[in-house]
Amino acid sequence: MSAIGPDGMTRRGVLATGAVTAAMTATNARARVTGAKSDPAAGPTPMPLTFEVNGKLVELSLDPRTTLLDALREHLRLTGTKKGCDHGQCGACTVIVNGQRINSCLSLALMHEGDAVTTIEGLGTPDDLHPMQAAFVEHDGFQCGYCTPGQICSAVSVLQEIAAGVPSHVTGDITGKIAATRAEMTERMSGNLCRCGAYANIADAMTQIAEAQS
Amino acid sequence: MRAFTYERASSPAQAAAAVAGTKGAMFIAGGTNLLDLMKLEIATPAHLVDVQDIGLGDIEETDEGGLRIGALVTNTALAADMRVRKDYAVLSRAIVAGASGQLRNKATTAGNLMQRTRCPYFYDANMPCNKRAPGSGCAAMEGFSRQHAVVGTSDKCIATYPGDMAVALRVLDAAVETVMPDGKTRSIPIADFHRLPGDEPQVDNVLQKGELVTAVTLPKPVGGRHFYHKVRDRRSYAFALVSVAAVLHDDGTGRVAFGGVAHKPWRVEEAEALLPEGAAAVVERAFAGARPTGQNRFKIALAERTLAGVMTEARS
């Protein structure tokens, strides 16, 4: 059975009105069309952005569609920040902006005018590791390494969040002081997926740093 | 992601006017849901009005003894506010049950109210979905519907409102304050803010074009013990199968709303009046008229058991 030929223009007509899919089930209509209608807009005009990345002032001219993640990875070539899903579902893109961790994939670069961004490269270098980075090495808090920069940016922030008294889902008394327990840390780290399953080792690394800080 | 133009607004009224006056314009605040949808071209704004500089980032006490939460207060800041933790604990607990620390740092109070469903068919532009492409059908009803709504559905849509914060706001009788493009303001009871899908599942809430949420207000504290129990397949960073927001008093009365079961936070006042009779009575009334699918029928039993667990905890 085919629905092409005379029917074709009809399908295109459906398409032009914005209905993307022309079939409800596999049995009642077999001709399917995918793809958007033509976008008459020309290329967007690049816009300027000035912000601070790892302590350095950076000026860029960006397509407004550029995410903070892609600005870092593709424009500044700071590829330590990873793209795992590009949809806020994995945490690999975690960076610290004005002292708070965020998913850089779900933020437009242009919205960070004047902000101070810290990426994994800004925390430490192979020869001069941040204590959390060193603890990850010591406790083998990673395997493939791809989620690792995001885990570390989160881990650093999580200890700050606990110290600042931000409650979490597992906090017992949310009006009291919050301790850096394993349960508090693992709940707060849950926005960073690790498919290699290094979670227990990450908790050990964080515990070491938390104890050193207390 | 379609090309768009971008501006940063400097006041609520200016932002509202900018969106009302520009074809295809939308507000952007935290962006954590909007950008997700823009990448998939499920949202295709031609113009973005960035509202991060328009104020609205504070939590103030109201003359009535409640709180006015600025629309741009982040989820983290709201959950961590000591007044909220002390007097509106169900709200703090609901917020921290949702998403991840990173997302809560960016997501705003208004944006959280505006988040769209997580139905996988809504997210896949090749699939029929009346919410995304009105008239194309609903793939979920006869398909993968385990996460979907069981009550308040229509024959057009069984999507859920996926958030947690609003479920707590619903038991707290919050109100949503807005400004219109013409500068007029209004206050919308949270009960009326989100819509049921009906014949227009593409419309999630009652906001009009260019209408900007400026604040969420909480009445004075209601006392009681506050609970938010969210049940999901994994322990964190997942949307609810069912959640229960409850404020329970020592005399057995209280308030209860359910998340993950409907197109909006689900609270039935006549049902919660039955709290002294137990969870089964409440759920039977609250879910009267439910139309679950074979895959999500368990949610009704789960709602009852989760509420029963919360009520037991309240008595302990």
Place this chain on the structure above:
Amino acid sequence: MKFDAPAGSNVIDEAKVVGKPNTRIDGPLKVSGKAPYAYERHDVAANQAYGWVVGAGIAKGRIVSMDIDDALAAPGVLGIVTAPETEPVAKGVGNNVSAFGGSEISRYHQAIACVVAETLEQARAAAQLVRTRYESADGRYDLEASRENAPLSGDPQTSGDFDGAFAAAPVQVDSTYSTPGESHAMMEPHATIAAWEGGKLTVWTSNQMVNWSRQSLAKMLGMDIADIRLDSPYVGGGFGGKLFIGADAVLAVLAARKVGRPVKVALQRPLVTNNTTHRQGTIQRIRLGAQADGRITAIAHENWSYNVAGATGEEATAQTPQLYAGANRLVAEYCTVLDLPEGNAMRAPGEAPGHLALEVAMDELAEAVGIDPVELRILNEPDTMPGDPEKKFSDRNLVRCLREGAERFGWSARSTTPAARREGRWLIGMGVAAGYRGSPGMASAARVRLETGGRVVVETDMTDIGTGSYTIIAQTAAETMGVPIEAVTVRLGDSNFPASAGSGGQWGAACSTSGVYAACVELRRKIGEKLGFDADSADFVDGQIRAGNRRFDLADAGSLAAEGEVSFGEFRNGYDVGTYAGHFCEIAVDAYTGETRVRRMLSVCDAGRILNPITARSQVIGAMVMSVGMALMEELAVDKRFGLFVNHDLAGYEVPVHADIPQQDVVFLDTLDNVASPMKAKGVGELGICGPGAAIANAFYNATGIRVREYPITLDKYLTDLPTPA
């Protein structure tokens, strides 16, 4: 080096460096974001353009037309490679489907075009303007519905008289289990940069098997393999999902040729699930017949799975010929053709879901007989391989794993009555499972260079997918050459280096280090020849060489290089070379909501020499995490009308998060297997996913008294059967 007899004493037995808990030598690069993954190689080729993959919107049928005019005219677009204008590329090593080309659609999100533009934003936007019209065809997407008519896949393995023995057995278990499709869901999506220089092609990609994949590209492109270089030094997780060449690499290569520039392509996350491979679902029937004392007399494991035409299913019976004694046996695999995406290897293919059935059936048998499940397993420990009694075990210490595990875990505290232990609203249970996974021998080569000054450089196309290859290879070279590990440089993943075993089938560690050992032995001989001593009887220690009464500095040898390869001889086929584990778990189930919490996990592993206890432990705890996913949450949800996995992103396909995972304990028995490899080491990376899921399922039963045989064990399947809350 031909490994054609059991290993005798060798330099690795010194174990001065090998076996020590060295932290990863690639660790500082990884934790500081300086390890370059495939999509990040800005430095390797100038002027890289961005490719964006368009996936098919139907599961089966054909493309009627593809209109790319608007996409081509969009800002920044450099060119578009389309499937209809491309001959289907040949299947490469391991592929069950063509990665790209032609108008036929055989799976949802099959790659049908790649839009190349100056920027990522431009490519992404233009890709939406590719308009494709399809003619859909009916497809088969339902394993259960197809089970009855599924043909046998290979001959059944039988011995004795199963039917008769089962019928006569005083105790019988006859249970059917199902496991869903699962996704590798590695954190780095499949990604490739491709660049042409004249007729020569370089591919920077994320791939577990460099040599296979280079061969695949040569075949697909009709090229001389010498004109292709593939480089994969860092791989952001694979688990079998990056064994072969897929659409990302093919599209980058074709697109780079089309636009005359290097092109980079990463498969967008929402496409990964359906476009790439997955672990197929299974339906498994297990029948166990036993005497009243628990001795198994009859054992049958039948498995139904699926794949695309011409390919095999998820062969879940894989461990059954090895694990338990029993004279009368039947093992049969059935495979039906479904029009779902391609099934292919995922971590312990076969055994991972197979244990979820067999090891629960053993739990059911223990209950039926009325003996402890640990004791039941020990009672049925065989002397030779049960499914092939001619085969001896190379070295098998499963009983020790179980006994030591039970002791350490506090197994004696387990209630023998289900649903008997409560802590407030929580129902508490313990479970056990045995684990088995083979340890194959695969040829592996390396080049080792001694540099002026005494530094040792190892080069092999082996990959490190998180497995610790860099570190254990450095340890092996340091041990063999008698230098500190700091004096060793390891370079991996480049097809210009000698071909290794690669990362798969849990053979990587034992085989690749054996290859490096072989190369080091060759280098020692060359040094001996140059300096005039017999290297095989010399000691290389602390940067010095002692040959009889003579002493040399290693640096005296100057600059030298040697290649070596290990290959595995026939003698190994006389043995079953396996790895073994006893897995233990304690869980809590909320009597109200049915939420499950894994509280404790322990795996006691028998895997021969442990090359590095840190990285080996990480492999095992990681596999235990994946086991939690298999048991409790992971499921590719099939839409049987549209023929796709609906939950095709990391929000919909739930894998375990930090909060799901408790402290985990791993114990390695101090064993050596001299049949396994010159290193006397075996694999360990897949052993950890063979059994822990079943231990969880058994603990769930012990906690609740409910046997859920349909994985994953999610609360919708048992909620209303839970005991009344206290």
